Amino acid sequence: MLEIRTFETQDWAxxxxxxxxxxRAGESYPLATDISEAEARRLWIDVPAATVxxxxxxxxxxxxxxxxxxxxxxxxxxxxxxxxxxxxxxxQGIGGALCEHSQRLAVSLGFRAMQYNLVVxxxxxxxxxWQRQGFDIVGRLPGAFRHxxxxxxxxxxxxxxxx
Amino acid sequence: MLEIRTFETQDWAxxxxxxxxxxRAGESYPLATDISEAEARRLWIDVPAATVxxxxxxxxxxxxxxxxxxxxxxxxxxxxxxxxxxxxxxxQGIGGALCEHSQRLAVSLGFRAMQYNLVVxxxxxxxxxWQRQGFDIVGRLPGAFRHxxxxxxxxxxxxxxxx
Numbered sequence: 001m002l003e004i005r006t007f008e009t010q011d012w013a014x015x016x017x018x019x020x021x022x023x024r025a026g027e028s029y030p031l032a033t034d035i036s037e038a039e040a041r042r043l044w045i046d047v048p049a050a051t052v053x054x055x056x057x058x059x060x061x062x063x064x065x066x067x068x069x070x071x072x073x074x075x076x077x078x079x080x081x082x083x084x085x086x087x088x089x090x091x092q093g094i095g096g097a098l099c100e101h102s103q104r105l106a107v108s109l110g111f112r113a114m115q116y117n118l119v120v121x122x123x124x125x126x127x128x129x130w131q132r133q134g135f136d137i138v139g140r141l142p143g144a145f146r147h148x149x150x151x152x153x154x155x156x157x158x159x160x161x162x163x
Numbered sequence: 164m165l166e167i168r169t170f171e172t173q174d175w176a177x178x179x180x181x182x183x184x185x186x187r188a189g190e191s192y193p194l195a196t197d198i199s200e201a202e203a204r205r206l207w208i209d210v211p212a213a214t215v216x217x218x219x220x221x222x223x224x225x226x227x228x229x230x231x232x233x234x235x236x237x238x239x240x241x242x243x244x245x246x247x248x249x250x251x252x253x254x255q256g257i258g259g260a261l262c263e264h265s266q267r268l269a270v271s272l273g274f275r276a277m278q279y280n281l282v283v284x285x286x287x288x289x290x291x292x293w294q295r296q297g298f299d300i301v302g303r304l305p306g307a308f309r310h311x312x313x314x315x316x317x318x319x320x321x322x323x324x325x326x
Binding site for chain 1: 189192193194195196198234235236237238239240241275276278280281301302303304305306307308309310311315318320322324
């Protein structure tokens with residue numbers, strides 16, 4: 001049983017346990033691989049308009065996403081989200097469920113579109129997942145991501161009009 | 164005679180006189196059209212890695228740009244710039260001179276590429292100028308900019324590898 005709900009303060013330890021290895025790996029998010037827990041919390045919890053968690057009744061928190069405006073005022077009708085799913089529970093539909101949830105939440109908050117600014121091209125499962133969710137690759141940024149293992153790799157801008 | 168040099172504190176009034184009407188118009192930057200001078204100063208001067216001004220020996224400050232990393236650490240080798248030229252001195256090469264200056268500065272600061280995230284499609288002189296400067300339109304964002312006069316219009320992601 002998977003519950004998807006708004007982040008609550010006591011969820012942070014669980015979110016961080018999912019998020020930290022992803023950030024340390026340096027393969028999908030541009031944040032520094034040695035980012036402090038406090039800075040990660042600021043960016044995942046404090047800055048966004050909303051943060052959501054996926055809670056498995058056996059495993060606890062297995063995923064999370066944030067949602068925020070991608071630009072200020074005259075671009076503020078387009079939101080941006082970032083997602084994370086714990087390594088041991090991938091390919092089970094959690095990422096897709098979070099993405100669907102985020103699109104509904106975005107519409108309910110008045111956003112008209114969703115944009116991912118830096119989808120790492122080598123992160124093929126993510127690219128395929130967003131495409132299945134109706135996102136288009138609208139741009140390719142040559143060498144825009146410095147992958148911890150592979151060096152400079154391309155990244156995609158992906159976009160979906162929500163209404 | 165046009166001098167292009169680093170912003171100094173006493174330049175702010177001149178920069179703001181160029182920047183304010185552009186922001187109030189709501190046709191090219193996503194910032195709120197009623198943005199305060201203090202917030203504009205924070206975004207144009209304090210946040211960026213560098214701010215530069217174009218000074219005409221008769222007219223004073225006629226243009227400016229900022230330069231900053233477009234993403235954090237693993238995307239921090241790509242910079243972002245924003246430019247402004249006073250309405251009465253456009254189509255005289257000042258924008259191009261600022262853009263060339265910014266590319267040299269970016270390389271000297273260690274950046275490998277430059278990205279514009281939200282070039283408003285209806286701002287055709289800007290699109291053409293960046294193309295002449297070697298920037299590619301790498302993506303089109305449908306309806307991503309809420310133009311003060313025209314409503315929702317498309318915006319381009321533009322990108323140039325510098326080295």
